[in-house]
Amino acid sequence: MQLTLTKSGQVYLPNCIRKELNLEAGDNIYIFVDNKAIILAKEACEKENQCILSNRGTLHIPVEIRRICKITSALKFNVIRNIEDKRIVLSKGEYETEG
Structure with missing residues (x-):
């Protein structure tokens, strides 16, 4: 699966990902960088x-x-979902994707 970053720096998380990780509107999401990938x-x-x-x-x-x-605008990210750790990895192609 791929997600696209908008010009304003936003990324849309599809409903299937939000359900898998039990994310709801208003939830705090923590963002950090690990090995040049973005971790949510x-x-x-x-x-x-x-x-x-x-x-x-x-x-x-x-x-x-x-x-x-x-990262520049309109970049496409590869997505890896880690349901166990309740994390999403957004990478610029350094990782293999699943789902």
């Missing part, structure tokens, strides 16, 4: 930025994370 986690981590999942299922990826990962 429901549980807090040590080095995180925080955002809130919107009613439409969108998240805003903070500009500092986009800079670290050298």
Whole structure:
């Protein structure tokens, strides 16, 4: 599965992903970088930025994370879902995708 980053730095999480990870509108989502991939986690981590999942299922990826990962607008991410850890990995193609 691939997700596209909008010009404003938002990414839409499809309903199937939100259901698998038990994400609802208003949930805090923690965002951090690991090996130049963006990790979205429901549980807090040590080095995180925080955002809130919107009613439409969108998240805003903070500009500092986009800079670290050298992300430009309209980039397509490969998605790996880790249901056990309640995490989503967004990569620019460094990882194999599943689902």
